[in-house]
């Protein structure tokens with residue numbers, strides 16, 4: 501109910517202010533920057549009225565780019581918006597490509613997201629900073645819109661009841677795994693203890709799963725960091741962890757993450773703290789491991 | 802592309818004691834596991850484990866090698882039985898290949914990162 505309201509609020513927002521706000525945010529922002537000298541009173545109000553976090557993030561990402569854009573566009577005498585937009589789109593596409601190249605590893609499997617469940621690594625939405633007295637409509641002549649009021653309502657509601665944010669909505673957010681490279685052949689998973697603590701799971705269990713899934717081995721060092729043999733990217737480890745969460749952390753009945761894993765008679769059972777349901781989970785079984793590296797090494801052991 | 806062996810499979814044929822052959826019922830032994838392993842550098846290796854007995858691993862390997870243009874071998878493992886080993890990350894291709902040959906996707910488990 502709470503969530504639904506909020507969603508419809510968001511949808512209404514977009515519908516009213518900007519039909520293609522979802523993808524146009526970036527473009528709009530950039531355009532606006534250039535438009536300001538042209539018409540100060542134009543639709544400035546609507547631009548500032550929705551301080552969502554997403555555009556801020558994207559803006560952050562390519563800020564240098566934006567600057568460059570501005571510089572290069574200054575050279576152009578005529579304000580050819582169409583051409584500018586086309587250029588922007590092309591640039592956006594380029595950026596997407598770059599991102600994919602940087603983020604997607606050569607081994608990254610095109611996993612369907614449904615298999616991985618909810619993206620628990622998503623950064624929690626920072627409560628939108630709508631301070632009282634800072635509302636957009638106060639600065640302009642226009643009336644407030646319904647979505648704006650609704651947003652204001654939720655902002656003040658969450659400000660005075662922080663518990664609501666944690667009990668509903670995006671309450672379970674695991675920090676993304678942070679990886680460091682050791683030498684050329686090892687990856688260090690630095691915050692594994694933190695992640696295990698957040699999942700209420702024994703590190704041994706998680707590590708066993710990681711090794712079995714990734715077909716590798718490793719060890720825990722003195723600071724509780726996991727040293728993994730092989731080179732892995734953050735996204736790859738994230739996917740494996742998400743699969744672990746689907747399999748061993750999420751309650752299948754109520755989707756809660758507040759579960760306990762207990763071992764009884766050599767079988768692992770998962771009990772949900774929220775709804776009390778109980779189910780057995782698959783034992784982690786290391787599959788076939790092909791021998792890699794020097795043959796002589798494996799023969800002697 | 803046709804694999805003769807896959808076509809001549811008779812679903813009603815007696816396949817012996819199904820549960821007897823797998824030691825623990827309900828475990829992941831019934832799945833076909835496709836895994837990936839890192840080798841040195843950016844090289845990888847894909848393994849296919851748990852192929853049902855009615856498929857001829859040898860012929861399948863031959864088909865894989867031709868279809869995916871990669872090398873591979875058949876490894877006999879004491880525990881896991883016959884394991885097909887292919888060079889490179891062929892997980893998606895194997896999975897697609899097997900599903901196209903009529904193996905239900907739910908019995909195929911793709912592992913790895």
Ligand SMILES: [Zn+2]
Pocket residue numbers: 751752753754755756772773774775776777
């Ligand atoms: Zn539950």
